[in-house]
Amino acid sequence: MTIHQEIPLGLRNLKLTPLEAEIDRGTPEREGPPVTLMIDGVTITVPEGTSIMRAASLADRQIPKLCASDNVEAWGSCRLCLVEIEGVKGTPSSCTTPVREGMRVTTQNARLERLRKGVMELYISDHPLDCLTCPTNGDCELQDMAGVVGLREVRYGMDGDNHFDAAHKVPIDVSNPYFQYDASKCIVCSLCVRACEEVQGTFALTIEGRGFESRVSPGILSDDFFSSDCVSCGACVQACPTATLVEKSIVEHGTPRREVITTCAYCGVGCAFKAEMQGEEIVRMTPWKNGGANEGHSCVKGRFAFGYATHKDRVLTPMVREKITDPWRPVDWEEAIGFAARRLLEIRDEHGAGAIGGITSSRCTNEEVYVVQKMIRAAFGNNNVDTCARVCHSPTGYGLKTTLGTSAGTQDFKSVDKSDVILVIGANPTDAHPVFGSRMKKRLRQGAKLIVADPRRIDLVRSPHVRAEHHLQLRPGTNVALMNALAHVIVTEGLVNEAFVAERCDMTEFERWRGFVAEERNSPEALSEILGVPADELRAAARLYATGGNAAIYYGLGVTEHSQGSTMVMAMANLAMATGNIGHDGVGINPLRGQNNVQGSCDMGSFPHEFTGYRHVSDKEVRSTFEADWGVTLDAEPGLRIPNMFASALDGSFRGLYVQGEDIAQSDPNTRHVTAALKALDLLIVQDLFLNETALYAHVFLPGTSFLEKDGTFTNAERRINRVRPVMREQQGMSEWETVCRISEAMGYPMTYENEAEIMDEIARLTPTFALVSHARLDAEGSMQWPVNEAHPDGSPIMHVDGFVRGKGRFMVTEYVPTEERANRRFPLILTTGRILSQYNVGAQTRRTENSLWHPEDSLEIHPFDAEERGVADGDLVAITSRVGQTTLRAMVSERMPQGVVYTTFHHPFSGANVITTDYSDWATNCPEFKVTAVQVMPTNRPSAWQEEYTQTAPGSRRIHTATAAE
Ligand code: SF4
Numbered sequence: 021m022t023i024h025q026e027i028p029l030g031l032r033n034l035k036l037t038p039l040e041a042e043i044d045r046g047t048p049e050r051e052g053p054p055v056t057l058m059i060d061g062v063t064i065t066v067p068e069g070t071s072i073m074r075a076a077s078l079a080d081r082q083i084p085k086l087c088a089s090d091n092v093e094a095w096g097s098c099r100l101c102l103v104e105i106e107g108v109k110g111t112p113s114s115c116t117t118p119v120r121e122g123m124r125v126t127t128q129n130a131r132l133e134r135l136r137k138g139v140m141e142l143y144i145s146d147h148p149l150d151c152l153t154c155p156t157n158g159d160c161e162l163q164d165m166a167g168v169v170g171l172r173e174v175r176y177g178m179d180g181d182n183h184f185d186a187a188h189k190v191p192i193d194v195s196n197p198y199f200q201y202d203a204s205k206c207i208v209c210s211l212c213v214r215a216c217e218e219v220q221g222t223f224a225l226t227i228e229g230r231g232f233e234s235r236v237s238p239g240i241l242s243d244d245f246f247s248s249d250c251v252s253c254g255a256c257v258q259a260c261p262t263a264t265l266v267e268k269s270i271v272e273h274g275t276p277r278r279e280v281i282t283t284c285a286y287c288g289v290g291c292a293f294k295a296e297m298q299g300e301e302i303v304r305m306t307p308w309k310n311g312g313a314n315e316g317h318s319c320v321k322g323r324f325a326f327g328y329a330t331h332k333d334r335v336l337t338p339m340v341r342e343k344i345t346d347p348w349r350p351v352d353w354e355e356a357i358g359f360a361a362r363r364l365l366e367i368r369d370e371h372g373a374g375a376i377g378g379i380t381s382s383r384c385t386n387e388e389v390y391v392v393q394k395m396i397r398a399a400f401g402n403n404n405v406d407t408c409a410r411v412c413h414s415p416t417g418y419g420l421k422t423t424l425g426t427s428a429g430t431q432d433f434k435s436v437d438k439s440d441v442i443l444v445i446g447a448n449p450t451d452a453h454p455v456f457g458s459r460m461k462k463r464l465r466q467g468a469k470l471i472v473a474d475p476r477r478i479d480l481v482r483s484p485h486v487r488a489e490h491h492l493q494l495r496p497g498t499n500v501a502l503m504n505a506l507a508h509v510i511v512t513e514g515l516v517n518e519a520f521v522a523e524r525c526d527m528t529e530f531e532r533w534r535g536f537v538a539e540e541r542n543s544p545e546a547l548s549e550i551l552g553v554p555a556d557e558l559r560a561a562a563r564l565y566a567t568g569g570n571a572a573i574y575y576g577l578g579v580t581e582h583s584q585g586s587t588m589v590m591a592m593a594n595l596a597m598a599t600g601n602i603g604h605d606g607v608g609i610n611p612l613r614g615q616n617n618v619q620g621s622c623d624m625g626s627f628p629h630e631f632t633g634y635r636h637v638s639d640k641e642v643r644s645t646f647e648a649d650w651g652v653t654l655d656a657e658p659g660l661r662i663p664n665m666f667a668s669a670l671d672g673s674f675r676g677l678y679v680q681g682e683d684i685a686q687s688d689p690n691t692r693h694v695t696a697a698l699k700a701l702d703l704l705i706v707q708d709l710f711l712n713e714t715a716l717y718a719h720v721f722l723p724g725t726s727f728l729e730k731d732g733t734f735t736n737a738e739r740r741i742n743r744v745r746p747v748m749r750e751q752q753g754m755s756e757w758e759t760v761c762r763i764s765e766a767m768g769y770p771m772t773y774e775n776e777a778e779i780m781d782e783i784a785r786l787t788p789t790f791a792l793v794s795h796a797r798l799d800a801e802g803s804m805q806w807p808v809n810e811a812h813p814d815g816s817p818i819m820h821v822d823g824f825v826r827g828k829g830r831f832m833v834t835e836y837v838p839t840e841e842r843a844n845r846r847f848p849l850i851l852t853t854g855r856i857l858s859q860y861n862v863g864a865q866t867r868r869t870e871n872s873l874w875h876p877e878d879s880l881e882i883h884p885f886d887a888e889e890r891g892v893a894d895g896d897l898v899a900i901t902s903r904v905g906q907t908t909l910r911a912m913v914s915e916r917m918p919q920g921v922v923y924t925t926f927h928h929p930f931s932g933a934n935v936i937t938t939d940y941s942d943w944a945t946n947c948p949e950f951k952v953t954a955v956q957v958m959p960t961n962r963p964s965a966w967q968e969e970y971t972q973t974a975p976g977s978r979r980i981h982t983a984t985a986a987e
């Protein structure tokens with residue numbers, strides 16, 4: 021492993037490559053006709069509306085500034101950026117003055133120098149002069165600007181007593197676990213307020229008071245940051261030009277010494293970060309401006325919740341045991357790998373190749389996932405490989421491939437900036453994909469119209485300066501009926517884009533679909549009762565989607581995790597095709613992928629029926645390409661899916677499982693069924709950072725690496741292949757791909773790579789959509805969106821531009837079939853599940869950070885009427901019982917819920933959310949129906965039987981080991 025891309029901090033903003041350079045040009049980019057002007061004798065042409073400050077920066081003249089940044093609109097408060105303009109009186113501020121044709125601007129002369137010094141004198145006279153002991157000494161714009169303007173003396177005194185510090189004794193606000201606010205250092209530039217409004221879209225901050233009494237305040241109703249509306253994204257901290265808002269890690273450790281550019285390992289947005297380091301210790305994660313997915317923004321998880329990587333719970337030594345009731349025995353890598361390989365071979369010899377298999381992880385890199393599926397196909401000798409996408413986005417793969425021809429979203433994130441109508445279905449972007457959520461909210465504040473289809477009133481429906489035009493509060497499980505109702509309006513009211521359909525789609529399939537959705541039974545009036553949404557509202561939403569300009573669909577697990585998940589994906593594709601909303605900016609159909617590398621793990625051939633690039637294992641030509649490259653004969657039959665693995669484990673035909681970085685005992689539905697299957701195995705190999713719930717049933721534990729130790733790539737929800745670079749050595753001594761290669765070798769099939777780049781070279785060689793991808797290219801040119809091949813050498817931000825990947829777009833008839841999971845008198849409520857901003861999935865990472873302060877436990881959201889009917893008050897313990905199990909949570913009475921529907925997150929294993937979810941799944945892909953479980957909720961005063969069992973087994977079984985070599 022090589023440590024990449026170390027950029028000594030002293031070189032920032034100087035002679036870096038275009039990939040590395042991060043220059044703040046002071047004000048945002050504009051689009052418009054060209055305007056030519058002269059700045060300090062240099063002629064430059066920029067778009068109309070550009071500020072003089074930005075134009076000067078583009079002409080390589082950096083004008084001093086304090087209150088301007090190119091991610092927020094100019095404010096013009098500091099007056100440091102004064103310039104002279106020929107023929108114009110006075111010295112206007114360059115950040116607020118737009119360019120004009122023929123303008124002649126001077127940015128530097130004796131007069132401007134004098135004025136700027138005067139401004140800085142005023143600031144410094146009211147600023148504590150503790151630079152030498154200040155946490156951001158050497159990394160402070162105020163300090164930098166004092167140097168830039170040549171400040172040597174301050175006429176108004178330099179006693180260093182700031183008004184807040186001396187007179188008011190405003191205490192430092194340390195309530196947020198990750199950053200602090202010290203009012204004494206504030207220059208009231210408002211950058212933080214504007215970053216919170218314009219970049220993050222939370223509007224948590226305000227400036228209160230006037231003149232010398234002015235100070236930043238986290239809202240009128242809150243005393244401190246922690247109790248305010250702040251979501252801890254850190255945008256204000258990053259924007260602050262002084263040490264007023266500063267990371268606690270910087271206060272504790274000092275400023276960083278080097279930085280490495282890498283990618284967040286949480287969600288499918290795929291934000292790029294600079295990991296800023298002191299030696300091998302991270303002192304700050306700063307979102308990288310050149311990151312294609314996030315453009316310098318982040319959420320609380322990516323920016324702050326990285327401490328799990330060095331948490332004391334991490335297991336750094338391989339361990340084995342004969343039986344799951346035995347204590348773990350720490351061993352060296354050689355013994356662990358030998359043990360795993362020998363047991364796999366024994367099972368294969370005794371029970372046949374079909375008795376072993378593996379599950380890949382969307383938390384791992386493309387390269388790590390690729391070697392696992394290769395090991396299973398080539399060394400295990402079967403296609404028994406599946407991935408965690410089975411339980412989240414497998415219907416996306418099926419639905420989009422069937423209709424459009426490829427298993428991926430159609431747009432880049434930037435595309436939303438051009439949307440006029442945004443339809444969000446079964447997704448909660450501000451919690452689950454926060455950085456994209458902020459981008460979407462920005463577009464909505466600019467005037468795009470919003471339709472939300474969700475049983476729950478998610479934040480997007482009503483948040484500061486954002487209000488959904490339509491909130492279609494449909495009943496869980498009725499998504500397909502909703503799409504059919506919208507399609508009915510589009511077809512019967514003459515809103516089909518006939519020209520687009522005629523040119524781009526299969527007309528026979530279209531006519532069949534048109535006839536189907538036009539049937540009266542698919543009208544809003546006929547479906548209104550099933551949906552629980554008024555027919556008028558359905559009609560209005562359909563008209564808005566079809567006629568409101570560029571209309572884009574964004575969706576999440578509220579679409580896929582249903583018994584009709586695949587049907588629903590096809591129904592959305594139908595709608596986009598019928599209205600011509602596909603193939604250009606601002607439109608499309610976009611899955612908001614859950615985990616960081618869900619797209620990648622699917623791309624890498626993790627499904628039992630597909631090689632890399634979604635090519636079927638039964639395709640002889642494709643298979644022979646792999647056989648020739650890998651030098652082995654491959655099985656032409658698809659292997660077992662995860663649910664089939666569990667079923668076969670229970671019937672005794674499947675006996676050995678390798679699990680890469682997934683906690684299936686917590687994340688998969690019907691926990692008792694899953695754990696029974698795991699208990700039935702002869703061999704379970706778990707590779708992970710922590711002893712998770714699944715490891716309770718494991719015989720081999722192989723310590724994994726955190727993203728900070730990985731070298732490779734993640735592919736985000738927009739098909740963007742991002743580089744993941746190691747910022748520290750592997751804590752447990754071996755990279756994950758190498759572990760896999762060594763198991764494979766011990767089983768008789770050597771896989772030899774010098775490094776991760778070689779694995780990517782093999783992927784590119786064997787995968788047409790990755791043909792021109794290499795680590796060297798990604799390092800030199802930045803991230804790329806697949807396909808990256810001869811036809812699209814620089815990648816493909818938008819797909820299906822001139823035609824669909826499958827040729828003609830295929831309309832599919834999407835009959836609404838209600839799920840078999842029904843509410844009745846015994847189970848009258850429907851439980852649906854989702855995520856919260858501060859935690860992530862099963863919580864293995866975020867629960868080991870201070871993010872837990874925001875969400876220490878899962879709770880059950882319930883409508884006030886349903887709560888009252890059951891005698892449940894806010895905060896009461898309630899028992900939630902489904903047809904398969906029972907668990908206990910605290911009630912949160914909430915009007916966000918419609919009557920008849922309850923909701924919980926699933927971030928804490930003790931909550932046992934999946935103890936109650938059922939075995940129902942998508943008809944095409946077996947994606948579990950997490951979103952619809954009929955339940956009863958009743959007050960209780962004790963944990964469920966399952967939770968008591970959990971508590972009893974937890975202390976002993978989850979301990980790292982109870983016997984050591986010495987014992
Ligand atoms: S951390 Fe983010 S949400 Fe909180 S105040 Fe700062 S910008 Fe606003």
Ligand code: SF4
Pocket residue numbers: 205206207208209210211212213236256259260261262264265
């Ligand atoms: S806290 Fe920082 S960014 Fe906000 S007004 Fe004060 S100095 Fe400016």
Ligand code: SF4
Pocket residue numbers: 284285286287288289290291314318319320321322323453454455456
């Ligand atoms: S939005 Fe997703 S990728 Fe970006 S920082 Fe947050 S968790 Fe990480």
Ligand code: FES
Pocket residue numbers: 084085086087088095096097098099100101113114115116
């Ligand atoms: S940077 Fe222009 S007024 Fe502050």
